Amino acid sequence: MKDDVSKVGIFMPTTAVVRAVAAGKNIISSISVRDRLIKSCIANDIKRIIVIVRAAEIKPPHIDHANEKTAIVEYIDETAQISINEREDTVYLEDGFLIHPALLRDFLHSNAKILKDPASGKNIFARGNLTGQGRIYSATESFAADPSHFIEINNDNIREARSKLFKWLGKETDGYISKVLNRPLSTFFSRFFADYPIHPAYFTAVTALIALLMTYVLLFGGEPGILWGCVLFHVASVVDGIDGEIARSKFQASLKGAKIDTTIDMITNILFMAAMSYALWNIYGNEYLILGIYVVVLALLGILLMTSLLYFGPGGGRFDILSQTIRLRFTHKPRLLKIFNFCNYFLKRDAFAFIFAVYGVTGLARYIPEFLIFGLVIWNLAIILNAPSILRAKPVTSEI
Known part of the structure; x- marks a missing residue:
């Protein structure tokens, strides 16, 4: 989310x-527009x-939840006087707008008034x-948001709004293949499953089941199993996004969920590397056993380093903090940032899962271990070089 207002x-x-x-x-994906704003x-x-509602719509005060946080929601008659302490910082919001998940956050962290x-x-x-629509605000008081990051809802644009919502659910750390x-x-x-009361954890479990199926076909499928194992690894990478998208669309994101998701991702990666190494060794000989040992050791070392850094540093469950830390270091070095972003596209899971699927389909799977060793060496070096910065990172209080 970009704007022209400084965030202080x-x-x-x-x-x-x-x-x-x-x-x-x-209603958009099982939650009303008003409840989404709340x-x-x-x-x-x-x-x-x-x-502020009509008298007929007044409800008792209740506690509502979003992303592991809670608040008291009160319903007041539109003719009644609102009781707000003068010392309370208050933001007024207009109902009927579907907003980008980061829009309110960026507004609150800015100097803008409107x-x-x-x-x-x-x-x-x-x-x-919210009244006084005629007032003219200066450039520093007006929040310069991307117009595509909000939409006023009417009966004719529900479908468009729903489509926008799920386009907004991508992550800044998504790689090129993911996008x-x-x-x-x-x-x-x-979009389909968000209309039903299905918890995101069920889709995390689906990813785990695909990982087990992938492992089975690699271990016992012979040469055709290598092809299908590579394809299933890519399928797991695609399905892995569903749980997070549903969690973000329904305000069910959590630190625990992020940790479980990352754990499943890492186990899936290790299973693929180990099972692929076994399959290649079984078909092509002892050379691939040695390569497989290198691959698994490097992968486990990287996971151990990242897990330790998160535990002793900011907490949370996302290994994406490594790429975020590097981008932060290169903020004032645009050329280095461009080089890093380009290289990072090919080192993220979405990219190498797709590349390995192509390798499997084209009969080039025997080159996967060398690719993995190259990528894992770079990953481990990046972790070691950026370890001090990760340890100093701010504690993670939410995972969205």
Whole structure:
């Protein structure tokens, strides 16, 4: 998410006021637009949400949840006076807008006082009051958001809004193959399953089952098993995105879920490397046994290093912190950053899983161990060189 307002974190409200409108009742992937706005507030550590509704829509106060965080939600009659302590930092939100998951966060961390919808002129977010639409704000007071990161909901654009929501669910750390191939495939399934009360953990389990099937065909499938094992490794990489997409779309992201997901990913990788090494040794001879030992040892060393750094450093469950740390180091070195981003595309799991699937289909699987050794050596060196920076990283409090 990019904007033209500097983010200095000077305004972190504890209270949000949402002015309800009829469009907020529309359901997108099993959650209403209004509840999505409420959960966005909760995910950004806002502890009290006041929803202004008609008298007939008033509900008792309740505790709502989003991404392992909680807040009290109160419903107030639109004719009643809102009771807010003058010392409370408050943000006002207009109901009926579907927003990018990072939009409210970026607004709250900026100096801006207003986010307007250029099409309707409505104040989507405001620090102060949602009324007074005619006020003119300076460039530093207006939040310069990408217009594609929010959409006003009506009865005719529900389908478009749903499509936007799942396009927003990709991650900044996604590799090239993930962006152009894996995400379109995984979101096709995520859009379907998000309409049902299925917990993301079930899809993590599906990834694990695919990993076991992959291991079986590599160990016992002979030469055809190598082909299908490579293909299943890529399938596991695609399916691996579904649990996270559903979790983010339904505000069910958690540190525990991220750790389990990363653990399954690493086990899948190790199983592929070990089973592939066995299959190649069984077919092509002892040379591949030695290569396989190198591959597995390097992989286990890298996993041990990353797990230790996360444990003694920022916590969390994502190994993506390595690439994030390197990008941060190269922030003011654009050429090095471009080189790193290009190389990183081919060292991420989505890329090498796709490459190995191509190797398997084209009969070149015997070259996979050399590719793995090269990539694992670079990975381990990168971990060692960036270990101090990872240990100094800020603690992870949420995993989205």
